[in-house]
Amino acid sequence: xxxxxxxxxxxxxxxxxxxxxxxxxxxxxxxxxxxxxxxxxxxxxxxxxxxxxxxxxxxxxxxxxxxxxxxxxxxxxxxxxxxxxxxxxxxxxxxxxxxxxxxxxxxxxxxxxxxxxxxxxxxxxxxxxxxxxxxxxxxxxxxxxxxxxxxxxxxxxxxxxxxxxxxxxxxxxxxx
Numbered sequence: 001x002x003x004x005x006x007x008x009x010x011x012x013x014x015x016x017x018x019x020x021x022x023x024x025x026x027x028x029x030x031x032x033x034x035x036x037x038x039x040x041x042x043x044x045x046x047x048x049x050x051x052x053x054x055x056x057x058x059x060x061x062x063x064x065x066x067x068x069x070x071x072x073x074x075x076x077x078x079x080x081x082x083x084x085x086x087x088x089x090x091x092x093x094x095x096x097x098x099x100x101x102x103x104x105x106x107x108x109x110x111x112x113x114x115x116x117x118x119x120x121x122x123x124x125x126x127x128x129x130x131x132x133x134x135x136x137x138x139x140x141x142x143x144x145x146x147x148x149x150x151x152x153x154x155x156x157x158x159x160x161x162x163x164x165x166x167x168x169x170x171x172x173x174x175x176x
Contacts, residue, residue: 003079010083028058028081028088035163053167058088062170069094069111077118089122090115091149093171096127124149133157133169 010026018024034054042050047063055061058076066072069092076090092111098104108125115123126149136143140158148157148168157165 006079006081006084025086026084027086028084029086030054030057030088035167053163053170055171056091056167059091062167070114073111073115073118073120077115077120081119081121085121089124090120091124091126091171093126093128096129096132099127128168128171130169133165137162137165 006026006028013024013026016024034056038048038053039051044061046061048054048061053062055064060066060072060075072090072092081088094108098108112123112125128148132143132146133148136146136157143158144156146157147154148160150160150164150168155164157168160168
């Protein structure tokens with residue numbers, strides 16, 4: 001079903017030009033709309049309640065029970081994305097401790113290679129520390145330098161609106 005939707009979307013934009021004379025390109029990116037539009041939409045079948053945010057881009061819902069990052073990669077790359085590459089990265093959050101051992105670093109490298117081999121086009125890997133983010137919400141002056149990845153850009157955690165802070169903290173945190 002997802003392949004049909006992606007293909008139909010690309011077909012609908014084929015040959016269309018925008019107001020600047022450029023070509024429209026299909027993509028799966030959501031910018032910040034995963035928060036903004038969610039406020040006005042009802043509950044969804046994935047367990048998302050009315051007003052709760054969506055997952056970012058083409059990434060899984062915040063409420064999906066995902067066994068691990070390999071499943072995310074396989075789901076993301078199950079459809080042909082060659083005509084829908086205008087944005088829409090897969091975002092994976094890992095515990096910051098993952099980069100403390102050579103074995104874990106090698107596992108992450110293997111995941112990246114697997115993503116590329118399956119036709120993935122943009123992968124965002126984030127190293128997060130949930131405890132530090134919770135502490136930063138409570139004591140922002142002590143965490144002015146804490147940087148997080150949002151959507152194609154990074155930001156100082158304590159300068160984000162609480163909605164964005166909560167969204168980053170709610171994302172699934174993997175280990176390998």
